[in-house]
Amino acid sequence: EAGVAQSPRYKIIEKRQSVAFxxxxxxxxxxxxxxxxxxxxxxxxxxxxxxxxxxxxSQLPKxxxxxxxxxxxxxxxxxxxxxxxxxxxxxxxxSRLPRQGTGDLGEKLFFGSGTQLxxx
Amino acid sequence: xxxxxxxxxxxxxxxxxxxxxxxxxxxxxxxxxxxYQQFPSQxxxxxxxxxxxxxxxxxxxxxxxxxxxxxxxxxxxxxxxDTAVYYCLVLxxxxxxxxxxxxxxxxxxxxxxx
Numbered sequence: 001e002a003g004v005a006q007s008p009r010y011k012i013i014e015k016r017q018s019v020a021f022x023x024x025x026x027x028x029x030x031x032x033x034x035x036x037x038x039x040x041x042x043x044x045x046x047x048x049x050x051x052x053x054x055x056x057x058s059q060l061p062k063x064x065x066x067x068x069x070x071x072x073x074x075x076x077x078x079x080x081x082x083x084x085x086x087x088x089x090x091x092x093x094x095s096r097l098p099r100q101g102t103g104d105l106g107e108k109l110f111f112g113s114g115t116q117l118x119x120x
Numbered sequence: 121x122x123x124x125x126x127x128x129x130x131x132x133x134x135x136x137x138x139x140x141x142x143x144x145x146x147x148x149x150x151x152x153x154x155x156y157q158q159f160p161s162q163x164x165x166x167x168x169x170x171x172x173x174x175x176x177x178x179x180x181x182x183x184x185x186x187x188x189x190x191x192x193x194x195x196x197x198x199x200x201x202d203t204a205v206y207y208c209l210v211l212x213x214x215x216x217x218x219x220x221x222x223x224x225x226x227x228x229x230x231x232x233x234x
Binding site: 056 | 152154156161162163164165166169170171205207211212213214215216218219220222223224225226227
């Protein structure tokens with residue numbers, strides 16, 4: 001199956017500018033996640049969607065970050081305005097419900113390669 | 121909240137077995153343990169998951185003692201390409217209820233030397 005697609009791969013902007021990232025999850029995956037990974041740290045969950053509804057956005061800095069998942073498929077994450085501390089890799093992941101008979105205990109996350117953002 | 125603790129880094133040599141232990145003292149009854157691997161410039165990749173005792177797949181083994189307060193990921197006969205960061209997560213069966221459990225910790229950086 002095709003993997004999670006993200007674009008762009010790299011983005012360089014100046015502080016106070018706006019930026020948007022796009023994610024296309026694996027076909028049929030109802031749950032979509034956006035993560036922020038700062039250099040040297042593990043990925044931090046920003047927002048979780050199930051279909052087109054938000055499940056958890058408790059760690060999303062809502063004063064500058066926004067995300068949407070129209071029609072329950074593709075998703076965009078926007079930062080406006082960007083700050084220096086937003087420099088990170090933004091990862092998108094998707095997952096499906098466990099399939100009976102497969103031994104799956106829970107949903108497995110499939111990640112894209114991420115967008116590396118540099119804010120100057 | 122089942123906070124996890126792992127060693128920051130480990131070094132090994134090609135052909136050796138690498139064992140990474142993750143502590144999760146506050147694991148809930150229904151939580152399961154899952155491990156991910158991340159190479160530079162890539163997103164994490166699922167390796168293995170388990171609830172109790174031992175699970176083995178083509179990549180690794182996962183050992184979980186009876187009290188489930190820790191788990192050990194075992195990578196048999198590592199090669200240079202196993203150099204990566206390994207993350208342990210403790211998650212509920214319904215990921216919709218996972219909340220902050222879906223945030224990865226710092227992971228364990230494994231360096232395999234020739």
